[in-house]
Amino acid sequence: MMIKFTLNGQLVEVSSDPSRRLLDVLRQDFSLIGVKEGCGEGECGACSILFNHHVVNSCLLPLGNVMNQDIITIEGFKTTARYQAIEQAYIDAGAVQCGFCTPGMVMATESLLHLNPTPTDAEIRIALSGNLCRCTGYNMIVEAVKLASERGKGLW
Ligand code: FES
Ligand code: FES
Missing domain, CATH: 1.10.150.120 ([2Fe-2S]-binding domain)
Structure with missing residues (x-):
């Protein structure tokens, strides 16, 4: 499935399984390794990103849920x-x-x-x-x- 979303201010498209964790997509497909994996189950916040300006755990967020949404990682926020x-x-x-x-x-x-x-x-x-x-x-x-x-x- 093709998922489009805004990542650090740029429109991106990913053709992938919509159930993949956003954490993995960010690290593996976009090399955004400022997003860390700690617990992998929503307890530690190491994988935090901004989803429409709200902090969320990317280890709990399926890729399909970010369709047409705005995602910012530490790499984008650094600017x-x-x-x-x-x-x-x-x-x-x-x-x-x-x-x-x-x-x-x-x-x-x-x-x-x-x-x-x-x-x-x-x-x-x-x-x-x-x-x-x-x-x-x-x-x-x-x-x-x-x-x-x-x-x-x-x-x-
Ligand atoms: S890796 Fe710990 S909350 Fe996501
Ligand atoms: S876990 Fe080492 S500075 Fe916070």
Whole structure:
């Protein structure tokens, strides 16, 4: 089946089984390896992407469900000023250690700030609750999101 969708701002077509996981399509067919596989069952958030601006787990998303939809991965988001603000905030807050969770955390951060540019600590923790990090203890990530929100005022 031919599936058309927008991927990082470009219209793409994939002729494939619509039941394939979007995670596999992104990594195998488009070499978008910033999308990570952790648990493979919707628990860790390492595979997070933006689906019409909402963060979703690409390991749970069948390719057929993205027909005519807008998908952004960390590779596409990297070209934006919002990414720059988030990246610098993560660096400055010490929120990146091994980095495995980071692409997913960044996508969850973007999704949150898009909907709520000035979130409270509690709102940040709820928004990131689908993304697991084995290294940081989360406090530095919450600080990074607050920093991105302050510094990126007007970007969201
Ligand atoms: S790999 Fe998708 S949620 Fe863990
Ligand atoms: S920085 Fe290592 S899992 Fe988050």
